[in-house]
Amino acid sequence: MLDDRPAPGTVRPRGRTERVRAAVLAATRAELEAHGYPALTMERVAEAAGVAKSTVYRRWRDPVGLLAELLDDVTPTAVPLLDTGSIDVDLRGLAMGIYRFYSDPVWRSILLGLIAAGVHDPRAAGALRDFFRVRNEHAAESVRHAVERGELPADTDPVDVIRALGAPFYYRMLVTHEPLDEAVAERAAAAAIAAAKAGTHSIR
Amino acid sequence: MLDDRPAPGTVRPRGRTERVRAAVLAATRAELEAHGYPALTMERVAEAAGVAKSTVYRRWRDPVGLLAELLDDVTPTAVPLLDTGSIDVDLRGLAMGIYRFYSDPVWRSILLGLIAAGVHDPRAAGALRDFFRVRNEHAAESVRHAVERGELPADTDPVDVIRALGAPFYYRMLVTHEPLDEAVAERAAAAAIAAAKAGTHSIR
Structure with missing residues (x-):
């Protein structure tokens, strides 16, 4: 059984801490x-990870803590970003990436679980706010380049274009409980691009 | 104390049932x-309504049941619909109505509570799906008229324009935890109109 007490001898405490973290997140x-x-409980996770229950409670407190830490692993890899020189290509690619991301039941559980919790739990809400602030800023880079190239109006708010692109996915998953498919992604991108070109996503 | 057993004598069972319902929902x-x-519990509601706890459990089962029934009262009144002959005026008015609706902490609690529950609870998800199916169909009427007037392309999907209008509100409330304001509503309407005029909300 792993725990996070410093081991005497060869294993550095840092190494053990990291191993516990990796085992719990896996x-x-x-x-x-x-x-x-x-069905996610701290007990089941501790047992499956071979880690003391008290360790899991102390470091992650509750299932929201586990989801929030898994969210940290999303940033660099899960939804690819393009910067091809064409805003249409970039945003269509981004929309397809979001669609694929939410087609993975684990990522879907992590994000929708945090969103559900975030309605009432400030810690979940904060994790989402921080994640999407960084993520949307990063994704807005290709919009900024499109503005520089003159593809979009000079006063475009790049992050708001990214918000507009993402919003339809969450509306369907959370509000109307309609399925996602590639056509939804295609339309989300087309609508965000058309609105941006028409100047509706201008900086306020 | 009210309950929903048929009363001997003057009060009709139907009348008593309705009184219990009204007291519990209030x-x-x-x-x-x-x-x-x-903080919503069946016990607190039963006590505040002066109704037997067993009655509240039997008829509404859990807090989700209470929220779902309150949702039924939303349809006709809470978000006004316009049909002025101008799609710009109609959709700006609708967006402002959605903004005002979510500025009311009770309506906000009801809808966001159901949305949070709906991620995991099929009953909440079903209540939302049914509510928004009817509501969005109804709100799409002014979009249909705009298509008939030639303000929007002939192949416009009217419900999808309404989806596009609503999506930014939920994205901010649920995903990025950014505040709503009138400028958000204004932009949601402008973006939905611009995308619809550009033909991106066409029937698939």
């Missing part, structure tokens, strides 16, 4: 994949 | 206003 992912978020 | 609203959704 167990959380596996639990989400097998049983979904509603 | 108590639910008052509880939401005073304490918010996370």
Whole structure:
């Protein structure tokens, strides 16, 4: 059984801490994949990870803490960003990436679980706010370049174009409970691009 | 104390049932206003309504059941619909109505509570799906008229224009946890109109 007490001898405390973290996050992912978020408990995760229950509670407190830490792993890889020199290509690619991201049941569980919790739990809300602030700033880079190239009006708010692109996915998943498909992604991109070209996403 | 057993004598069962329903829903609203959704319990509602706890459990099962029934009262009144002969005026008015709706802490609690529950609870998801199906169909009427007048392309999907108008509100409330204001509503309407005029909300 792993725990995060410093081990005497060869294993550095840092190494053990990292191993505990990796084991717990891998167990959380596996639990989400097998049983979904509603069934996620600290006990099951601790058991699956081979880590003391008290350690899991102390470091992550509750399932929201586990989801929030998994969210940290999303940033660099899960939704690819393009910067091809054409805003249409870039945003269509981004929309397709968002669609694929939410087609993965584990990522879907992590994000929708945090969104559901975030309605009432300030820690989940804060994790989402921070994640999307960084993520949307980063994704806005290709919009900024399109403005520089003159593809979009000079006063375009790049982050708001990214918000507009993302919004339809969440509306369907959370509000109307309609399925996502590639046509939804295609239309989300086309609508965001058309509105941006028409100047409606201008800086306020 | 009210309950829903048929009363001997003067009060018709139907009348008593309706009185219990009205008392429970009024108590639910008052509880939401005073304490918010996370504090909503069947016990508090029963006590505030002066209704037997067993009655509240039997008819509404859990807080989701109470929210779902309150949602039924939203349809005709809470977000006004316009049909002025100008799609710009109609959709700006609708967006402002959505903004005002979510500025009311009780309506906000009801809808966001159901949305949070709906991620994991099929009953909440079904209530939302049914509500927005009817509501969005109804709101799409002015878009249909705009198509008939030639303000929007002939192949416009009217419900999808309404989806596009609503999506930014939920994105901010649920995903990025950014505040709503009138400028958000204005921009949501302008973007939906611009995209619809550009033909991106065409029927698939």
